[in-house]
């Protein structure tokens with residue numbers, strides 16, 4: 637795993653933006669795997685700036701997001717579809733029909749998982765996957781204990797994850813209890829991964845990732861088995877290394 641040392645959050649976002657722009661410029665039909673949460677917001681802001689400055693176009697890009705809450709519709713402000721529209725898709729020239737997330741309001745979430753797997757295969761596999769890191773080592777919504785062989789599936793969210801994400805909802809009770817997430821094996825099929833981590837509160841998780849063993853108890857540790865992973869971590873996130 638290559639570690640790129642960023643000074644601070646904006647620097648991390650800039651360095652991640654360079655990776656994405658490079659990928660988009662040098663592929664005919666790039667497939668980007670995208671993530672939500674607070675961490676990639678700066679990256680998305682930088683991508684919008686690059687687009688407005690005429691440095692990159694997304695007309696030939698397909699995107700597949702990692703996850704979505706079960707039960708939320710696309711127009712629910714807490715859905716990840718809404719987040720992606722608001723933070724990125726509404727501001728760039730990505731054809732909307734090329735922007736995929738699992739449908740949180742699908743009548744049959746299990747079937748939606750199977751359909752999403754098919755969709756990723758049809759898109760032609762993810763060239764570059766953006767990842768954030770949960771405090772407990774989760775990637776996507778793959779919580780500790782998730783099999784490394786997992787494909788896209790419905791998960792029951794850890795209480796700690798619901799609490800961490802409660803800041804986006806009116807109350808903790810409003811945070812959905814289930815989500816659809818790409819599985820770990822699905823994520824590992826990406827050709828390249830860029831893991832973004834910022835801030836001292838993630839320093840413990842970064843240390844466990846870099847120096848700990850590969851174990852299903854810490855899902856992100858699986859990334860050490862992938863040949864092409866870049867960790868972009870700012871000073872706070874690296875403070876326990």
Ligand SMILES: O=P(O)(O)OC[C@H]1O[C@](O)(CO)[C@@H](O)[C@@H]1O
Nearest residue numbers: 671672673674675767768769770
């Ligand atoms: O970037 P944040 O908000 O710290 O979240 C880290 C990870 O947790 C999730 O938000 C899920 O809880 C992921 O989507 C994200 O990658």
